[in-house]
Amino acid sequence: MKSGFVNIFGRPNAGKSTLLNALVGEKMAIVSPRVQTTRHRIKAFLNKPGEYQIIFSDTPGIIDPKYKLHERMMSSVKSALEDADLALLMVDANDDFLECDKIFSSLRLKVPAILVLNKIDKAANGKIAEAEAFFAGKAYCKQLVKISALQKIHLQKLLDVIMTAIPEGMPFYNEDDLSDLPTKFFVGEMVREKIYELFGDEIPYHTAVMVNEFKEKESLVKIQVDIIVQRESQKAIIIGEKGKMIRQVGTLARTDIEAFIGQKVFLELFVKVRPKWRDNEMQLNEYGYQ
Incomplete structure:
Protein backbone atom coordinates (compact mmCIF):
# COMPACT_ATOMS: atom_id res chain seq x y z
CA MET A 1 0.00 0.00 0.00
CA LYS A 2 1.24 3.48 -0.88
CA SER A 3 0.05 6.68 0.75
CA GLY A 4 1.34 10.23 0.50
CA PHE A 5 0.82 13.97 0.05
CA VAL A 6 1.28 15.42 -3.44
CA ASN A 7 1.05 19.20 -3.35
CA ILE A 8 0.67 21.40 -6.43
CA PHE A 9 2.49 24.75 -6.66
CA GLY A 10 2.77 27.39 -9.36
CA ARG A 11 1.96 30.88 -10.55
CA PRO A 12 -1.67 32.02 -10.73
CA ASN A 13 -3.58 30.48 -13.65
CA ALA A 14 -1.06 27.70 -14.33
CA GLY A 15 -3.96 25.21 -14.22
CA LYS A 16 -3.48 23.78 -10.72
CA SER A 17 -7.21 23.53 -9.93
CA THR A 18 -7.98 22.01 -13.33
CA LEU A 19 -5.30 19.38 -12.74
CA LEU A 20 -6.60 18.54 -9.25
CA ASN A 21 -10.13 18.04 -10.61
CA ALA A 22 -8.89 15.96 -13.55
CA LEU A 23 -6.73 13.67 -11.38
CA VAL A 24 -9.44 12.86 -8.81
CA GLY A 25 -12.27 12.80 -11.36
CA GLU A 26 -14.47 15.21 -9.37
CA LYS A 27 -14.90 18.98 -9.33
CA MET A 28 -13.24 19.74 -6.00
CA ALA A 29 -11.70 23.13 -6.80
CA ILE A 30 -13.46 25.98 -8.57
CA VAL A 31 -12.01 26.99 -11.91
CA SER A 32 -11.91 30.36 -13.66
CA PRO A 33 -9.83 31.94 -16.44
CA ARG A 34 -9.09 34.72 -13.94
CA VAL A 35 -5.94 34.66 -11.83
CA GLN A 36 -6.04 34.15 -8.04
CA THR A 37 -9.28 32.16 -8.07
CA THR A 38 -8.02 29.67 -5.46
CA ARG A 39 -7.78 31.17 -1.98
CA HIS A 40 -7.58 28.09 0.23
CA ARG A 41 -5.51 24.95 0.26
CA ILE A 42 -7.88 22.27 -1.01
CA LYS A 43 -7.12 18.61 -0.35
CA ALA A 44 -8.68 15.93 -2.55
CA PHE A 45 -8.12 12.19 -2.24
CA LEU A 46 -7.48 9.66 -4.99
CA ASN A 47 -8.18 6.26 -3.49
CA LYS A 48 -7.68 2.72 -4.74
CA PRO A 49 -8.41 0.61 -1.63
CA GLY A 50 -5.59 -1.78 -0.80
CA GLU A 51 -3.25 -0.14 -3.32
CA TYR A 52 -2.88 3.60 -2.73
CA GLN A 53 -4.22 6.83 -1.32
CA ILE A 54 -2.84 10.01 -2.86
CA ILE A 55 -3.73 13.23 -1.07
CA PHE A 56 -3.51 15.99 -3.65
CA SER A 57 -3.43 19.63 -2.54
CA ASP A 58 -4.33 22.57 -4.75
CA THR A 59 -2.70 25.73 -3.42
CA PRO A 60 -3.24 29.42 -4.19
CA GLY A 61 -1.09 30.84 -6.98
CA ILE A 62 2.14 32.26 -5.57
CA ILE A 63 2.05 36.08 -5.45
CA ASP A 64 3.56 39.01 -3.54
CA PRO A 65 0.95 39.78 -0.85
CA LYS A 66 -0.83 43.14 -1.01
CA TYR A 67 -3.45 42.47 1.67
CA LYS A 68 -3.77 40.37 4.82
CA LEU A 69 -5.98 38.07 2.71
CA HIS A 70 -3.00 37.46 0.39
CA GLU A 71 -0.79 36.80 3.42
CA ARG A 72 -3.23 34.12 4.60
CA MET A 73 -3.24 32.61 1.11
CA MET A 74 0.58 32.46 1.03
CA SER A 75 0.54 30.96 4.53
CA SER A 76 -1.48 28.03 3.15
CA VAL A 77 1.20 27.58 0.45
CA LYS A 78 3.84 27.46 3.20
CA SER A 79 1.91 24.80 5.14
CA ALA A 80 1.64 22.72 1.95
CA LEU A 81 5.43 22.89 1.56
CA GLU A 82 5.90 21.48 5.04
CA ASP A 83 3.87 18.26 4.73
CA ALA A 84 4.50 17.33 1.08
CA ASP A 85 5.98 13.96 0.10
CA LEU A 86 6.16 15.16 -3.49
CA ALA A 87 5.79 18.59 -5.10
CA LEU A 88 4.27 19.17 -8.52
CA LEU A 89 5.71 22.42 -9.90
CA MET A 90 3.22 23.54 -12.50
CA VAL A 91 4.11 25.75 -15.46
CA ASP A 92 1.86 27.10 -18.21
CA ALA A 93 3.70 26.27 -21.45
CA ASN A 94 3.12 29.86 -22.64
CA ASP A 95 4.23 31.50 -19.39
CA ASP A 96 7.40 33.43 -18.54
CA PHE A 97 9.83 30.66 -17.54
CA LEU A 98 12.18 33.08 -15.76
CA GLU A 99 9.34 34.18 -13.46
CA CYS A 100 8.42 30.54 -12.76
CA ASP A 101 12.06 29.74 -12.01
CA LYS A 102 12.25 32.64 -9.56
CA ILE A 103 9.23 31.27 -7.67
CA PHE A 104 10.35 27.63 -7.65
CA SER A 105 13.88 28.55 -6.56
CA SER A 106 12.46 30.57 -3.65
CA LEU A 107 10.38 27.63 -2.35
CA ARG A 108 13.46 25.87 -0.88
CA LEU A 109 11.95 22.47 -1.45
CA LYS A 110 12.97 19.64 0.86
CA VAL A 111 11.10 16.94 -1.07
CA PRO A 112 11.35 15.50 -4.60
CA ALA A 113 9.67 17.58 -7.30
CA ILE A 114 8.22 16.93 -10.74
CA LEU A 115 7.97 19.83 -13.15
CA VAL A 116 4.57 19.64 -14.86
CA LEU A 117 4.42 21.54 -18.15
CA ASN A 118 0.72 22.24 -18.68
CA LYS A 119 -1.39 23.47 -21.63
CA ILE A 120 0.81 21.75 -24.22
CA ASP A 121 -2.24 21.70 -26.52
CA LYS A 122 -2.06 25.52 -26.62
CA ALA A 123 1.71 25.93 -26.60
CA ALA A 124 3.16 28.43 -29.06
CA ASN A 125 5.70 27.17 -31.60
CA GLY A 126 8.92 26.10 -29.94
CA LYS A 127 7.72 26.74 -26.36
CA ILE A 128 7.73 23.06 -25.33
CA ALA A 129 11.33 22.55 -26.52
CA GLU A 130 12.27 25.87 -24.91
CA ALA A 131 10.79 24.77 -21.58
CA GLU A 132 12.58 21.41 -21.68
CA ALA A 133 15.91 23.14 -22.35
CA PHE A 134 15.31 25.88 -19.77
CA PHE A 135 14.29 23.64 -16.84
CA ALA A 136 16.66 20.74 -17.59
CA GLY A 137 19.51 22.22 -15.55
CA LYS A 138 17.45 23.40 -12.58
CA ALA A 139 18.16 21.72 -9.25
CA TYR A 140 14.44 21.33 -8.43
CA CYS A 141 13.61 19.70 -11.80
CA LYS A 142 14.39 15.99 -11.45
CA GLN A 143 11.81 15.11 -14.11
CA LEU A 144 9.56 16.97 -16.54
CA VAL A 145 6.13 15.69 -17.60
CA LYS A 146 4.18 17.39 -20.40
CA ILE A 147 0.38 17.43 -20.03
CA SER A 148 -2.86 19.22 -20.79
CA ALA A 149 -4.98 19.11 -17.62
CA LEU A 150 -8.03 20.51 -19.43
CA GLN A 151 -7.84 18.02 -22.30
CA LYS A 152 -6.67 15.20 -19.97
CA ILE A 153 -3.58 14.54 -22.12
CA HIS A 154 -0.83 12.40 -20.50
CA LEU A 155 -2.53 12.35 -17.08
CA GLN A 156 -1.94 8.61 -16.70
CA LYS A 157 1.74 9.15 -17.48
CA LEU A 158 1.87 11.79 -14.75
CA LEU A 159 0.11 9.46 -12.29
CA ASP A 160 2.59 6.67 -13.09
CA VAL A 161 5.48 9.02 -12.29
CA ILE A 162 3.76 10.17 -9.08
CA MET A 163 3.27 6.57 -7.94
CA THR A 164 7.00 5.86 -8.14
CA ALA A 165 7.65 8.76 -5.73
CA ILE A 166 4.93 8.05 -3.14
CA PRO A 167 6.11 6.29 0.05
CA GLU A 168 4.65 3.08 1.36
CA GLY A 169 2.17 3.47 4.19
CA MET A 170 -1.41 3.12 5.37
CA PRO A 171 -4.17 5.58 4.35
CA PHE A 172 -4.30 8.86 6.28
CA TYR A 173 -8.04 9.31 5.65
CA ASN A 174 -11.15 7.16 5.24
CA GLU A 175 -10.99 5.64 1.77
CA ASP A 176 -14.63 6.58 1.09
CA ASP A 177 -13.91 10.30 1.57
CA LEU A 178 -13.04 12.73 -1.22
CA SER A 179 -11.69 15.53 1.01
CA ASP A 180 -11.11 16.55 4.61
CA LEU A 181 -13.12 19.73 4.05
CA PRO A 182 -16.83 19.96 5.01
Missing part, protein backbone atom coordinates in the same frame (compact mmCIF):
# COMPACT_ATOMS: atom_id res chain seq x y z
CA THR A 183 -19.63 20.13 2.42
CA LYS A 184 -20.32 23.72 3.56
CA PHE A 185 -16.91 24.78 2.26
CA PHE A 186 -17.62 23.46 -1.24
CA VAL A 187 -21.06 25.08 -1.24
CA GLY A 188 -19.47 28.46 -0.52
CA GLU A 189 -16.89 27.91 -3.27
CA MET A 190 -19.61 27.12 -5.81
CA VAL A 191 -21.33 30.43 -5.04
CA ARG A 192 -17.98 32.24 -5.31
CA GLU A 193 -17.27 30.58 -8.66
CA LYS A 194 -20.48 32.03 -10.11
CA ILE A 195 -19.36 35.51 -9.06
CA TYR A 196 -16.14 34.97 -11.03
CA GLU A 197 -18.20 33.81 -14.01
CA LEU A 198 -20.76 36.62 -14.03
CA PHE A 199 -18.89 39.73 -12.94
CA GLY A 200 -15.93 41.48 -14.51
CA ASP A 201 -13.24 43.86 -13.30
CA GLU A 202 -12.50 43.91 -9.59
CA ILE A 203 -15.79 42.51 -8.20
CA PRO A 204 -14.65 38.86 -7.66
CA TYR A 205 -11.47 39.99 -5.89
CA HIS A 206 -13.41 42.20 -3.47
CA THR A 207 -15.88 39.43 -2.62
CA ALA A 208 -15.99 36.77 0.09
CA VAL A 209 -18.66 34.13 0.68
CA MET A 210 -19.87 32.80 4.03
CA VAL A 211 -22.30 29.90 4.46
CA ASN A 212 -24.36 30.70 7.56
CA GLU A 213 -26.91 27.90 7.38
CA PHE A 214 -26.82 24.35 6.01
CA LYS A 215 -29.88 22.45 7.23
CA GLU A 216 -30.86 19.06 5.86
CA LYS A 217 -34.63 18.66 5.87
CA GLU A 218 -36.71 15.72 4.64
CA SER A 219 -37.24 16.89 1.08
CA LEU A 220 -34.40 19.42 0.60
CA VAL A 221 -31.37 21.16 2.04
CA LYS A 222 -31.85 24.78 3.19
CA ILE A 223 -28.74 26.89 2.64
CA GLN A 224 -28.26 30.56 3.51
CA VAL A 225 -25.18 32.38 2.19
CA ASP A 226 -23.80 35.88 2.72
CA ILE A 227 -21.88 37.47 -0.14
CA ILE A 228 -19.47 40.01 1.35
CA VAL A 229 -18.31 43.05 -0.63
CA GLN A 230 -16.31 46.17 0.29
CA ARG A 231 -18.52 48.97 -1.08
CA GLU A 232 -22.20 49.82 -1.57
CA SER A 233 -21.57 50.25 -5.32
CA GLN A 234 -20.34 46.63 -5.49
CA LYS A 235 -23.44 45.44 -3.62
CA ALA A 236 -25.63 47.21 -6.20
CA ILE A 237 -23.75 45.51 -9.07
CA ILE A 238 -24.10 42.03 -7.55
CA ILE A 239 -27.82 42.51 -6.86
CA GLY A 240 -28.39 44.00 -10.31
CA GLU A 241 -31.45 45.81 -11.63
CA LYS A 242 -34.55 44.47 -9.86
CA GLY A 243 -32.41 41.64 -8.41
CA LYS A 244 -31.59 40.15 -11.82
CA MET A 245 -27.91 39.37 -11.15
CA ILE A 246 -28.28 37.92 -7.65
CA ARG A 247 -31.02 35.61 -8.99
CA GLN A 248 -28.66 34.48 -11.74
CA VAL A 249 -25.92 33.74 -9.21
CA GLY A 250 -28.41 31.75 -7.14
CA THR A 251 -29.80 29.76 -10.08
CA LEU A 252 -26.37 28.75 -11.40
CA ALA A 253 -24.96 27.97 -7.94
CA ARG A 254 -28.01 25.93 -6.93
CA THR A 255 -27.66 23.74 -10.02
CA ASP A 256 -24.04 22.92 -9.13
CA ILE A 257 -24.76 22.43 -5.42
CA GLU A 258 -27.64 20.02 -6.13
CA ALA A 259 -25.40 17.99 -8.45
CA PHE A 260 -22.65 17.96 -5.80
CA ILE A 261 -24.75 16.86 -2.80
CA GLY A 262 -27.38 14.87 -4.72
CA GLN A 263 -30.36 16.62 -3.10
CA LYS A 264 -32.78 19.45 -3.85
CA VAL A 265 -31.63 22.77 -2.46
CA PHE A 266 -33.34 25.93 -1.27
CA LEU A 267 -30.63 28.60 -1.59
CA GLU A 268 -30.96 32.06 -0.05
CA LEU A 269 -28.37 34.75 -0.84
CA PHE A 270 -27.78 38.07 0.93
CA VAL A 271 -25.21 40.74 0.00
CA LYS A 272 -23.48 42.58 2.85
CA VAL A 273 -20.97 45.44 2.83
CA ARG A 274 -17.88 45.09 5.02
CA PRO A 275 -15.35 47.85 4.14
CA LYS A 276 -11.71 46.71 3.87
CA TRP A 277 -12.51 43.14 4.94
CA ARG A 278 -9.39 41.88 3.10
CA ASP A 279 -7.22 43.63 5.71
CA ASN A 280 -9.35 42.88 8.77
CA GLU A 281 -7.97 39.98 10.84
CA MET A 282 -11.24 39.31 12.66
CA GLN A 283 -13.33 39.27 9.49
CA LEU A 284 -10.81 37.09 7.67
CA ASN A 285 -11.12 34.55 10.50
CA GLU A 286 -14.92 34.77 10.32
CA TYR A 287 -14.91 34.13 6.56
CA GLY A 288 -12.72 31.02 6.91
CA TYR A 289 -9.30 32.41 5.99
CA GLN A 290 -7.39 30.90 8.90
Whole structure:
Protein backbone atom coordinates (compact mmCIF):
# COMPACT_ATOMS: atom_id res chain seq x y z
CA MET A 1 0.00 0.00 0.00
CA LYS A 2 1.24 3.48 -0.88
CA SER A 3 0.05 6.68 0.75
CA GLY A 4 1.34 10.23 0.50
CA PHE A 5 0.82 13.97 0.05
CA VAL A 6 1.28 15.42 -3.44
CA ASN A 7 1.05 19.20 -3.35
CA ILE A 8 0.67 21.40 -6.43
CA PHE A 9 2.49 24.75 -6.66
CA GLY A 10 2.77 27.39 -9.36
CA ARG A 11 1.96 30.88 -10.55
CA PRO A 12 -1.67 32.02 -10.73
CA ASN A 13 -3.58 30.48 -13.65
CA ALA A 14 -1.06 27.70 -14.33
CA GLY A 15 -3.96 25.21 -14.22
CA LYS A 16 -3.48 23.78 -10.72
CA SER A 17 -7.21 23.53 -9.93
CA THR A 18 -7.98 22.01 -13.33
CA LEU A 19 -5.30 19.38 -12.74
CA LEU A 20 -6.60 18.54 -9.25
CA ASN A 21 -10.13 18.04 -10.61
CA ALA A 22 -8.89 15.96 -13.55
CA LEU A 23 -6.73 13.67 -11.38
CA VAL A 24 -9.44 12.86 -8.81
CA GLY A 25 -12.27 12.80 -11.36
CA GLU A 26 -14.47 15.21 -9.37
CA LYS A 27 -14.90 18.98 -9.33
CA MET A 28 -13.24 19.74 -6.00
CA ALA A 29 -11.70 23.13 -6.80
CA ILE A 30 -13.46 25.98 -8.57
CA VAL A 31 -12.01 26.99 -11.91
CA SER A 32 -11.91 30.36 -13.66
CA PRO A 33 -9.83 31.94 -16.44
CA ARG A 34 -9.09 34.72 -13.94
CA VAL A 35 -5.94 34.66 -11.83
CA GLN A 36 -6.04 34.15 -8.04
CA THR A 37 -9.28 32.16 -8.07
CA THR A 38 -8.02 29.67 -5.46
CA ARG A 39 -7.78 31.17 -1.98
CA HIS A 40 -7.58 28.09 0.23
CA ARG A 41 -5.51 24.95 0.26
CA ILE A 42 -7.88 22.27 -1.01
CA LYS A 43 -7.12 18.61 -0.35
CA ALA A 44 -8.68 15.93 -2.55
CA PHE A 45 -8.12 12.19 -2.24
CA LEU A 46 -7.48 9.66 -4.99
CA ASN A 47 -8.18 6.26 -3.49
CA LYS A 48 -7.68 2.72 -4.74
CA PRO A 49 -8.41 0.61 -1.63
CA GLY A 50 -5.59 -1.78 -0.80
CA GLU A 51 -3.25 -0.14 -3.32
CA TYR A 52 -2.88 3.60 -2.73
CA GLN A 53 -4.22 6.83 -1.32
CA ILE A 54 -2.84 10.01 -2.86
CA ILE A 55 -3.73 13.23 -1.07
CA PHE A 56 -3.51 15.99 -3.65
CA SER A 57 -3.43 19.63 -2.54
CA ASP A 58 -4.33 22.57 -4.75
CA THR A 59 -2.70 25.73 -3.42
CA PRO A 60 -3.24 29.42 -4.19
CA GLY A 61 -1.09 30.84 -6.98
CA ILE A 62 2.14 32.26 -5.57
CA ILE A 63 2.05 36.08 -5.45
CA ASP A 64 3.56 39.01 -3.54
CA PRO A 65 0.95 39.78 -0.85
CA LYS A 66 -0.83 43.14 -1.01
CA TYR A 67 -3.45 42.47 1.67
CA LYS A 68 -3.77 40.37 4.82
CA LEU A 69 -5.98 38.07 2.71
CA HIS A 70 -3.00 37.46 0.39
CA GLU A 71 -0.79 36.80 3.42
CA ARG A 72 -3.23 34.12 4.60
CA MET A 73 -3.24 32.61 1.11
CA MET A 74 0.58 32.46 1.03
CA SER A 75 0.54 30.96 4.53
CA SER A 76 -1.48 28.03 3.15
CA VAL A 77 1.20 27.58 0.45
CA LYS A 78 3.84 27.46 3.20
CA SER A 79 1.91 24.80 5.14
CA ALA A 80 1.64 22.72 1.95
CA LEU A 81 5.43 22.89 1.56
CA GLU A 82 5.90 21.48 5.04
CA ASP A 83 3.87 18.26 4.73
CA ALA A 84 4.50 17.33 1.08
CA ASP A 85 5.98 13.96 0.10
CA LEU A 86 6.16 15.16 -3.49
CA ALA A 87 5.79 18.59 -5.10
CA LEU A 88 4.27 19.17 -8.52
CA LEU A 89 5.71 22.42 -9.90
CA MET A 90 3.22 23.54 -12.50
CA VAL A 91 4.11 25.75 -15.46
CA ASP A 92 1.86 27.10 -18.21
CA ALA A 93 3.70 26.27 -21.45
CA ASN A 94 3.12 29.86 -22.64
CA ASP A 95 4.23 31.50 -19.39
CA ASP A 96 7.40 33.43 -18.54
CA PHE A 97 9.83 30.66 -17.54
CA LEU A 98 12.18 33.08 -15.76
CA GLU A 99 9.34 34.18 -13.46
CA CYS A 100 8.42 30.54 -12.76
CA ASP A 101 12.06 29.74 -12.01
CA LYS A 102 12.25 32.64 -9.56
CA ILE A 103 9.23 31.27 -7.67
CA PHE A 104 10.35 27.63 -7.65
CA SER A 105 13.88 28.55 -6.56
CA SER A 106 12.46 30.57 -3.65
CA LEU A 107 10.38 27.63 -2.35
CA ARG A 108 13.46 25.87 -0.88
CA LEU A 109 11.95 22.47 -1.45
CA LYS A 110 12.97 19.64 0.86
CA VAL A 111 11.10 16.94 -1.07
CA PRO A 112 11.35 15.50 -4.60
CA ALA A 113 9.67 17.58 -7.30
CA ILE A 114 8.22 16.93 -10.74
CA LEU A 115 7.97 19.83 -13.15
CA VAL A 116 4.57 19.64 -14.86
CA LEU A 117 4.42 21.54 -18.15
CA ASN A 118 0.72 22.24 -18.68
CA LYS A 119 -1.39 23.47 -21.63
CA ILE A 120 0.81 21.75 -24.22
CA ASP A 121 -2.24 21.70 -26.52
CA LYS A 122 -2.06 25.52 -26.62
CA ALA A 123 1.71 25.93 -26.60
CA ALA A 124 3.16 28.43 -29.06
CA ASN A 125 5.70 27.17 -31.60
CA GLY A 126 8.92 26.10 -29.94
CA LYS A 127 7.72 26.74 -26.36
CA ILE A 128 7.73 23.06 -25.33
CA ALA A 129 11.33 22.55 -26.52
CA GLU A 130 12.27 25.87 -24.91
CA ALA A 131 10.79 24.77 -21.58
CA GLU A 132 12.58 21.41 -21.68
CA ALA A 133 15.91 23.14 -22.35
CA PHE A 134 15.31 25.88 -19.77
CA PHE A 135 14.29 23.64 -16.84
CA ALA A 136 16.66 20.74 -17.59
CA GLY A 137 19.51 22.22 -15.55
CA LYS A 138 17.45 23.40 -12.58
CA ALA A 139 18.16 21.72 -9.25
CA TYR A 140 14.44 21.33 -8.43
CA CYS A 141 13.61 19.70 -11.80
CA LYS A 142 14.39 15.99 -11.45
CA GLN A 143 11.81 15.11 -14.11
CA LEU A 144 9.56 16.97 -16.54
CA VAL A 145 6.13 15.69 -17.60
CA LYS A 146 4.18 17.39 -20.40
CA ILE A 147 0.38 17.43 -20.03
CA SER A 148 -2.86 19.22 -20.79
CA ALA A 149 -4.98 19.11 -17.62
CA LEU A 150 -8.03 20.51 -19.43
CA GLN A 151 -7.84 18.02 -22.30
CA LYS A 152 -6.67 15.20 -19.97
CA ILE A 153 -3.58 14.54 -22.12
CA HIS A 154 -0.83 12.40 -20.50
CA LEU A 155 -2.53 12.35 -17.08
CA GLN A 156 -1.94 8.61 -16.70
CA LYS A 157 1.74 9.15 -17.48
CA LEU A 158 1.87 11.79 -14.75
CA LEU A 159 0.11 9.46 -12.29
CA ASP A 160 2.59 6.67 -13.09
CA VAL A 161 5.48 9.02 -12.29
CA ILE A 162 3.76 10.17 -9.08
CA MET A 163 3.27 6.57 -7.94
CA THR A 164 7.00 5.86 -8.14
CA ALA A 165 7.65 8.76 -5.73
CA ILE A 166 4.93 8.05 -3.14
CA PRO A 167 6.11 6.29 0.05
CA GLU A 168 4.65 3.08 1.36
CA GLY A 169 2.17 3.47 4.19
CA MET A 170 -1.41 3.12 5.37
CA PRO A 171 -4.17 5.58 4.35
CA PHE A 172 -4.30 8.86 6.28
CA TYR A 173 -8.04 9.31 5.65
CA ASN A 174 -11.15 7.16 5.24
CA GLU A 175 -10.99 5.64 1.77
CA ASP A 176 -14.63 6.58 1.09
CA ASP A 177 -13.91 10.30 1.57
CA LEU A 178 -13.04 12.73 -1.22
CA SER A 179 -11.69 15.53 1.01
CA ASP A 180 -11.11 16.55 4.61
CA LEU A 181 -13.12 19.73 4.05
CA PRO A 182 -16.83 19.96 5.01
CA THR A 183 -19.63 20.13 2.42
CA LYS A 184 -20.32 23.72 3.56
CA PHE A 185 -16.91 24.78 2.26
CA PHE A 186 -17.62 23.46 -1.24
CA VAL A 187 -21.06 25.08 -1.24
CA GLY A 188 -19.47 28.46 -0.52
CA GLU A 189 -16.89 27.91 -3.27
CA MET A 190 -19.61 27.12 -5.81
CA VAL A 191 -21.33 30.43 -5.04
CA ARG A 192 -17.98 32.24 -5.31
CA GLU A 193 -17.27 30.58 -8.66
CA LYS A 194 -20.48 32.03 -10.11
CA ILE A 195 -19.36 35.51 -9.06
CA TYR A 196 -16.14 34.97 -11.03
CA GLU A 197 -18.20 33.81 -14.01
CA LEU A 198 -20.76 36.62 -14.03
CA PHE A 199 -18.89 39.73 -12.94
CA GLY A 200 -15.93 41.48 -14.51
CA ASP A 201 -13.24 43.86 -13.30
CA GLU A 202 -12.50 43.91 -9.59
CA ILE A 203 -15.79 42.51 -8.20
CA PRO A 204 -14.65 38.86 -7.66
CA TYR A 205 -11.47 39.99 -5.89
CA HIS A 206 -13.41 42.20 -3.47
CA THR A 207 -15.88 39.43 -2.62
CA ALA A 208 -15.99 36.77 0.09
CA VAL A 209 -18.66 34.13 0.68
CA MET A 210 -19.87 32.80 4.03
CA VAL A 211 -22.30 29.90 4.46
CA ASN A 212 -24.36 30.70 7.56
CA GLU A 213 -26.91 27.90 7.38
CA PHE A 214 -26.82 24.35 6.01
CA LYS A 215 -29.88 22.45 7.23
CA GLU A 216 -30.86 19.06 5.86
CA LYS A 217 -34.63 18.66 5.87
CA GLU A 218 -36.71 15.72 4.64
CA SER A 219 -37.24 16.89 1.08
CA LEU A 220 -34.40 19.42 0.60
CA VAL A 221 -31.37 21.16 2.04
CA LYS A 222 -31.85 24.78 3.19
CA ILE A 223 -28.74 26.89 2.64
CA GLN A 224 -28.26 30.56 3.51
CA VAL A 225 -25.18 32.38 2.19
CA ASP A 226 -23.80 35.88 2.72
CA ILE A 227 -21.88 37.47 -0.14
CA ILE A 228 -19.47 40.01 1.35
CA VAL A 229 -18.31 43.05 -0.63
CA GLN A 230 -16.31 46.17 0.29
CA ARG A 231 -18.52 48.97 -1.08
CA GLU A 232 -22.20 49.82 -1.57
CA SER A 233 -21.57 50.25 -5.32
CA GLN A 234 -20.34 46.63 -5.49
CA LYS A 235 -23.44 45.44 -3.62
CA ALA A 236 -25.63 47.21 -6.20
CA ILE A 237 -23.75 45.51 -9.07
CA ILE A 238 -24.10 42.03 -7.55
CA ILE A 239 -27.82 42.51 -6.86
CA GLY A 240 -28.39 44.00 -10.31
CA GLU A 241 -31.45 45.81 -11.63
CA LYS A 242 -34.55 44.47 -9.86
CA GLY A 243 -32.41 41.64 -8.41
CA LYS A 244 -31.59 40.15 -11.82
CA MET A 245 -27.91 39.37 -11.15
CA ILE A 246 -28.28 37.92 -7.65
CA ARG A 247 -31.02 35.61 -8.99
CA GLN A 248 -28.66 34.48 -11.74
CA VAL A 249 -25.92 33.74 -9.21
CA GLY A 250 -28.41 31.75 -7.14
CA THR A 251 -29.80 29.76 -10.08
CA LEU A 252 -26.37 28.75 -11.40
CA ALA A 253 -24.96 27.97 -7.94
CA ARG A 254 -28.01 25.93 -6.93
CA THR A 255 -27.66 23.74 -10.02
CA ASP A 256 -24.04 22.92 -9.13
CA ILE A 257 -24.76 22.43 -5.42
CA GLU A 258 -27.64 20.02 -6.13
CA ALA A 259 -25.40 17.99 -8.45
CA PHE A 260 -22.65 17.96 -5.80
CA ILE A 261 -24.75 16.86 -2.80
CA GLY A 262 -27.38 14.87 -4.72
CA GLN A 263 -30.36 16.62 -3.10
CA LYS A 264 -32.78 19.45 -3.85
CA VAL A 265 -31.63 22.77 -2.46
CA PHE A 266 -33.34 25.93 -1.27
CA LEU A 267 -30.63 28.60 -1.59
CA GLU A 268 -30.96 32.06 -0.05
CA LEU A 269 -28.37 34.75 -0.84
CA PHE A 270 -27.78 38.07 0.93
CA VAL A 271 -25.21 40.74 0.00
CA LYS A 272 -23.48 42.58 2.85
CA VAL A 273 -20.97 45.44 2.83
CA ARG A 274 -17.88 45.09 5.02
CA PRO A 275 -15.35 47.85 4.14
CA LYS A 276 -11.71 46.71 3.87
CA TRP A 277 -12.51 43.14 4.94
CA ARG A 278 -9.39 41.88 3.10
CA ASP A 279 -7.22 43.63 5.71
CA ASN A 280 -9.35 42.88 8.77
CA GLU A 281 -7.97 39.98 10.84
CA MET A 282 -11.24 39.31 12.66
CA GLN A 283 -13.33 39.27 9.49
CA LEU A 284 -10.81 37.09 7.67
CA ASN A 285 -11.12 34.55 10.50
CA GLU A 286 -14.92 34.77 10.32
CA TYR A 287 -14.91 34.13 6.56
CA GLY A 288 -12.72 31.02 6.91
CA TYR A 289 -9.30 32.41 5.99
CA GLN A 290 -7.39 30.90 8.90
